[in-house]
Amino acid sequence: MISRFPALIGFLAMLLLAAAASAQTRALPKGQLLLPEFAALADKASESVTVSLEPSLLGMACRFLSADDPEEAQAKKLCTSLRGIYVRHYTFEKDYAYPKAEIDRVRRQLSAPGWNRIVEARSKKENTDVDVFVLIEGEKAQGLSIIASEPREFTIVNIVGSIDLEQLHQLEGQFGVPELDIESGRKATAADKPPVKK
């Protein structure tokens, strides 16, 4: 009886793990990636942006967007059909201080059926890789993912929901790099960013 006890505990633990894993997989809506938390990276990074907007929080954020502000009005139009926005963006003082394996693990999720790579850009000069993936269902984009890595920076963006690519294109004009101010109040300065022209 006593000798069976550890085996029973092991069996129960396996059952629990399997249940937890299946719940996690089941809980992810279509188009959502399982992003690592990168908690350890946040301490090492000179700048980090971690955004996890679940549907309820995203809905709340949309309600607070003003229709009078052109930037917010554009975002409001876009976000009403979205079901989640997840961003992990880190900037480092040293080259390649981030775990490439973790990024590859995310990249592997994008090889699932439905995901299409619409842009694959590799710059040998600036060591910049940018991949843009879209999850197409029917004739509509139901998800967008961007994986961008530079020697001192990496970014993973995962937008879940019905995405109007035209609106997203308009968004570029509204949130364009020249007006970008994500560094305000952070350690990094605009000079740390690679020069990008429109």
Next chain:
Amino acid sequence: MNDEFENQLRRALRPVDAPEGFAERLMKRLPEREQPVIAVLPVKPRRRARQFGLPAALAASLLAAVLLGQQFATWQEGREMAEGLAAKQELLQALRVTSQKLDLAYEAVNSPSREDVEENRS
């Protein structure tokens, strides 16, 4: 012999009257008794309490509930406002990062000097 003894006993145990003033002296020696205190307790107006006590308690409870409810609603509204504004800032920040990276991709794809860029559009 027996008769003699009986007579002696009778003589010794014959009823004798108490001396003059014995009863007064005895009463004087006894400690004086304390007069019992009669406390008159105030009579509660039971009928009034029964008439107004319960409705008053109910009214007070109702008022307290309304005030607490208002306080809670105000607190929740403030909390939702703070959460909403924080979520809005996060959303705008996420869209800025997204836009920046899309711009980077756009730039890489449309750059005139594409010798160093391997592009693959499907």
